[in-house]
Amino acid sequence: MPDSVPHARPGHPTDSVGVVTPRVAKFDSPLALACGKVLPEYELIYETYGTLNAERSNAVLVCHALSGHHHAAGYHSQDDRKPGWWDAHIGPGKPIDTSRFFVISLNNLGGCHGSTGPVSHNPETGRQWGPDFPMVTVSDWVASQARLADHLGIERWAAVVGGSLGGMQVLQWSITYPERVANAVVIAATPRLSAQNIAFNEVARQAIRSDPEFFGGWYAEHDTVPKRGLKLARMVGHITYLSEDAMGSKFGRDLRSEDLSFGFDVEFQVESYLRYQGDTFSTAFDANTYLLMTKALDYFDPAATTGGDLAEALAPAQCPFLIVSFTTDWRFPPARSRELVDALVRAGKAVSYANIESPHGHDAFLLPEPRYEALFRAFMDRTARELGLEETR
């Protein structure tokens, strides 16, 4: 696939995959979803980095988190200054080394960045899907990703990799398609959400659904978006992504001006930051997609099919796992990763686990950190060695 090989150009760092162009794969055969509904047809938007080798054995699937998308690495144009969301870890010489691996990153079904989702056209009604878009689960995503793999001629992934909700997709891959996963990397994830996690998601959903501009999810037909609801949802979410320490060291109790104003306008820096995050998100993300993604998180619980026994649920898995958590992550704390590790050990699977010291809370999985990178690189290098992968360019 020579046209999929982007080259770093002047202006972008030399360890970048350079300018990338997303592609769209169309699927005409219906996809039966866990909720009982059927998607008659759908599209998935994806990007690729690196070169697929002749044996098609060097493909790595990157699964995105709650508000993620297909643009994981590189830039969309010469002048684009903001790289993809996981650019720190994907590129030539980076842990997911694109000089050896062929990386695929897609936007999941139900997303709002180009894959079929609530903002897409519903062929049956002729209007936008909106709130009619069926509920999708992690299993549904994995099934659709498997079809994308078929479409690209990839029988078995050298590795399936993801953080947070992305990590849950990795787990599901190892259970549903064990023979198609050579290695699994599960970062800052959890085998199931806690009551507290679900509670935070519910606050976010209520914020969106109670916005007068929501119109039961049909806001597009009213030429509006529930901006206030999405903003609040993002603000709540963002608090859970950062650690108390990270917030403290970033903002402390710093004020925007010198004196207290004794009013409700933005006074503290942290308020300003959260409002900014919320505002940016509220115009860039679709509310119905956000609702769907949070439900997919809530529903994920592979052990539910085995009477609560996670080890038994993981029994089909065949690949070695790398599980990573971060010390200050309180959204999916290290104990949740350890739960997963203990289940994998009980199931007799090959698993390595590291709890990385980081002040950045849940967000740490997105950020560069020397120990995290060294560990990730060691696992991926080992993967390349085991599979006999050579440099493809």
Next chain:
Amino acid sequence: MRADLELIYDWVPHGAHVLDLACGDGALLERLARDKSVTGYGLEIDPDGITQCVARGVSVIEHNLDDGLSSFGDRSYDQVIMTQALQALRRPDKMLDEMLRVADEGIITFPNFAYWRHRVYLGLRGYMPVSKSLPHAWYDTPNIHLSTFNDFEQLCREKGLVIVDRAVGVGERRGHWTSKWWPNLFGEIAIFRVRRRER
């Protein structure tokens, strides 16, 4: 590989399922897996050790041994190995119980504090011993429960454990004949293989 690891290598049966506590860079587990089809996990707390294990393809779990082994089931392993870590634990005696709960057999190595060089250091020169096996200064050493061949054997007697094998290591080599006869004086590294008494 370190001399004590060479000896342990011989003691682990073909195809055994083992837990290696404080597995370091994973060299022992890697060789056991490659040459003796041994399976299992290493536990380690040092970040560099963990990364090296992962690079070798050894399954390693970040775990503080002072937290015990409660996540591992009774008799779920054939052997539990712990090299050069006993002396750094908060409660070595409790760890010994845990090891022999998780497996039928335990292999333990630790620096022998009664080694003659250590005795010279302390007895004649009046300083806390510093040697190859005890390389730290008294103020920054992780070794908080130093013991001797005699101490360990006494603990095994109190716990009713059977000492299946005992060996000595001196420096990079296995022990000289002198250390075989007088391990507590001439053995720098104590190496024990213990089992629970059959009930």
